Amino acid sequence: MTWSFPIGRLFGSELRVHATFFLLLAWIGAASWIAYGPASAAISVVFVLALFVCVVAHEFGHALMARRFGIATPDITLLPIGGLARLERMPEKPGQEIAVALAGPAVNVVIWLVLVALGARPDIATFAQLGEGGAAAFWGSLAALNLYLVLFNMIPAFPMDGGRVFRAALSYGIGRVAATRLAARSGQALAFLFGFLGLTWGSPVLVLIAIFIFVAAGAESADVSLRDMARHLRARDAMIIHFETLRPGDTLQVASNAVIRTTQHEFPVVDAGGGLRGFLTRNALFAALAAEGSRMRPVAEAMTEGIPTVPLAAPLDAALDALQDSGAPAVAVTEPSGRMVGYITRENIGELMVISGRERKM
Secondary structure, eight states, rough: OOEEEEEETTTEEEEEEHHHHHHHHHHHHHHHHHHHHHHHHHHHHHHHHHHHHHHHHHHHHHHHHHHHHTTTOEEEETTTTTEEEEEESSSSSHHHHHHHHHHHHHHHHHHHHHHHHHOOOHHHOGGHHHHHHHHHHHHHHHHHHHHHHHHHTSSSSSTSSSHHHHHHHHHHHHHHHHHHHHHHHHHHHHHHHHHHHHHHOOOOHHHHHHHHHHHHHHHHHHHHHHHOOOOEEBBBHHHHOOOBBBTTOOOOHHHHHHHSSSOOEEEEEETTOOEEEEEEEEEHHHHHSSTTTOOTSSSGTSBOOOOOEEHHHHHEEEEEEEEHHHHHEEEOOOOOOOOOEEEEEEHHHHHHHHHHHHHHHH
């Protein structure tokens, strides 16, 4: 995720913090300082950090449960609206998805129970008196907010935890694709409600959560539909076969001319024998051209290397997995001899999905 940076690794996942998280700390600290003074500001900031430790524990609950089903979690990012565990994929078996979704809230329930057992008296009202209430207000508020996190996350607003449980339950009866579509629509409807309440109550965090839910629900619904279509097609059905190539020694000026002359967004870079060396994307080209005197630099300095390959007869979802796992701009499609005969991008798979959808309607 852009604007985020790593702060360490834990249980095999990279822990990252988004830059905007520090804006949240600054905002809370400044508001407490103005209202109650520097001591209250310091306590409020420490409390927010303690709360987000609980949020990170929540996300690791998802990650560790997913690991039991063979699904890795490359990273967990801390955002102002909470945490985001980026799983390689979501389990497609409804029972497994329910287990992964419930694992996060279960961690918060455990934290709540531990704090209560240690003498904390959960009371969200004490949050306003953190600076005056001492340790009792601190731990009581933290216990109450952990319980609040459980209740909030279990709202059936896909792709929140409750929404994933809702989708998985629907999958038993109507299948994963239809269940995802229905869960996404209900999640987006709830996102409108969250946005309205956020604007009414003057809560920017709730508005951000609403935007995240609306966008993420639509994106995941499209991804599930895309993968469902990909299972029934082969790499040869989606590959781009008419394209221009570049040589590693071609200059960025030559690449610029190719961009103007064609409609391609990415160019395979091949050697004299036709072997694939990498891909040069338009964005990479424009970024390289931004440097002064760069037009005569070779494209080899700006291209993306390590392009994954799939055979002609490979299932299309194998190409999707390769795109996702590698982060490459394209996947090369090769003959048994190893010669590249085409390539696949996520965009042209999406276009194929649209065309396929139209054909089904006709």
